[in-house]
Amino acid sequence: MSCELTRSILHGYLDGELDAARAAEFERHLLSCPQCVTELEAQESLRSTVQRAGLRERAPEKMRRNLLAALSGTTEPAKTVTPIRPKSSIRPTWWLTLAAAAVFVIVLGSRFLPNLTQGRGGDEMTAAIVDAHLRSLQPGHLEDVISTDQHTVKPWFDGRIDFAPPVHDFVSDGFPLQGGRLDVVRGKTVAVLVYGRRKHIVNVFIWPTSERDMSPEQGSQLGYNWIDWRKGGMELVAISDVSVSDLTGLQKLIAQ
Amino acid sequence: MSPGVQGSELDVLNLQERMRFEQLVLPHVDAAFNLARWVLRGRNDAEDVAQEALLRAYRFFGGFHGADARAWLLQIVRNACYSWLEKNRPMDLSTEFDEQLHPQSSATPESLAIAGDDRERLTRALEVLPPRFREVLVLRELEGCSYKEIASITSMPIGSVMSALSRARQRLQQSLTQAGTAKNLEAQREL
Numbered sequence: 098m099s100c101e102l103t104r105s106i107l108h109g110y111l112d113g114e115l116d117a118a119r120a121a122e123f124e125r126h127l128l129s130c131p132q133c134v135t136e137l138e139a140q141e142s143l144r145s146t147v148q149r150a151g152l153r154e155r156a157p158e159k160m161r162r163n164l165l166a167a168l169s170g171t172t173e174p175a176k177t178v179t180p181i182r183p184k185s186s187i188r189p190t191w192w193l194t195l196a197a198a199a200v201f202v203i204v205l206g207s208r209f210l211p212n213l214t215q216g217r218g219g220d221e222m223t224a225a226i227v228d229a230h231l232r233s234l235q236p237g238h239l240e241d242v243i244s245t246d247q248h249t250v251k252p253w254f255d256g257r258i259d260f261a262p263p264v265h266d267f268v269s270d271g272f273p274l275q276g277g278r279l280d281v282v283r284g285k286t287v288a289v290l291v292y293g294r295r296k297h298i299v300n301v302f303i304w305p306t307s308e309r310d311m312s313p314e315q316g317s318q319l320g321y322n323w324i325d326w327r328k329g330g331m332e333l334v335a336i337s338d339v340s341v342s343d344l345t346g347l348q349k350l351i352a353q
Numbered sequence: 354m355s356p357g358v359q360g361s362e363l364d365v366l367n368l369q370e371r372m373r374f375e376q377l378v379l380p381h382v383d384a385a386f387n388l389a390r391w392v393l394r395g396r397n398d399a400e401d402v403a404q405e406a407l408l409r410a411y412r413f414f415g416g417f418h419g420a421d422a423r424a425w426l427l428q429i430v431r432n433a434c435y436s437w438l439e440k441n442r443p444m445d446l447s448t449e450f451d452e453q454l455h456p457q458s459s460a461t462p463e464s465l466a467i468a469g470d471d472r473e474r475l476t477r478a479l480e481v482l483p484p485r486f487r488e489v490l491v492l493r494e495l496e497g498c499s500y501k502e503i504a505s506i507t508s509m510p511i512g513s514v515m516s517a518l519s520r521a522r523q524r525l526q527q528s529l530t531q532a533g534t535a536k537n538l539e540a541q542r543e544l
Contacts, residue, residue: 156403
């Protein structure tokens with residue numbers, strides 16, 4: 098015989114979908130129901146097996162290319178465009194997407210140039226950050242120090258760089274800290290904090306700057322959204338495939 | 354590759370719309386493909402159906418004014434998948450799903466070699482579930498959708514999402530156990 102909650106509330110609890118009162122009530126129930134305890138453990142283990150197995154499949158490059166081509170009203174994208182930096186460590190397939198997107202941006206740019214590049218001299222930096230973000234998503238490139246504990250990640254940067262990036266975990270706001278790494282973007286050593294958002298990754302690139310503070314500016318490239326701001330001698334760029342509103346949420350937390 | 358008719362207002366509107374689409378919807382191309390891949394149990398069909406659905410989303414994008422572009426897109430992808438199944442593989446939609454009749458697995462030797470045994474086991478176990486169980490698991494565990502998003506994507510009342518997930522997880526566990534047994538039998542036969 099099994100407790101009927103194993104087939105209902107337990108899953109809401111597992112998924113963090115119960116309101117505080119119901120969650121507390123279920124936790125009290127757990128104290129007196131070994132069946133629910135066992136089932137909760139089984140479900141947690143099933144979930145971590147599913148998540149470790151890497152079942153999420155990315156769209157093929159061909160599909161992205163076709164899509165970009167269809168959107169820009171052409172059937173033959175990218176063929177006439179030469180890769181700009183062929184020695185990059187990005188895999189060749191990415192160049193096709195980048196090239197297709199470049200065609201797209203050029204077409205748009207001819208009309209919307211003032212809007213696209215307004216107010217920033219850092220567009221090359223942004224492009225380099227998009228590249229770095231893509232690189233980081235390849236297996237084994239994401240974190241140098243894997244920890245959800247800000248007190249582990251913060252000291253890890255000490256002695257590796259001569260500035261102190263603001264390291265905070267925002268797990269209770271839905272942005273768990275996953276780790277950090279060092280990256281080189283256009284010859285600059287930058288600190289990168291890695292946050293999770295549901296199953297998505299947000300990279301936050303941080304480097305010291307002597308320029309004045311700047312309120313957040315947002316943009317998107319290749320389907321990745323970014324937000325760039327400067328505060329207290331640091332420039333920060335958060336980039337991800339999560340929505341602009343999610344990204345803004347994280348930006349506000351960091352800038353607090 | 355010219356930007357189109359000079360100075361046409363319509364053109365400018367189209368470009369603005371396209372930029373908005375690029376910003377809001379294109380970040381979810383992977384999510385769209387992944388959902389189609391699991392509902393349809395195959396990468397090739399998923400590519401066709403997801404791409405078609407994205408273009409469809411683009412055509413209807415003018416009517417989208419909500420906050421959650423991902424849920425909006427995934428709803429369109431899901432509908433496209435079910436229409437495709439009705440037309441091409443109606444057997445998939447019968448409520449009870451018999452593994453013996455549907456042994457198809459899209460896992461390739463390459464993909465298996467990369468990710469190892471867990472991935473193979475789970476792929477098989479997921480693929481023998483009815484699509485309605487599979488989709489809630491994919492939305493929850495692979496896409497990290499909230500109950501509210503799952504409800505809007507699958508047109509299910511929000512109150513039913515928890516029990517749907519509960520049943521789906523139960524079936525996944527059963528199917529994992531059976532898959533284990535089937536594999537042992539297979540191994541014995543080969544000996």
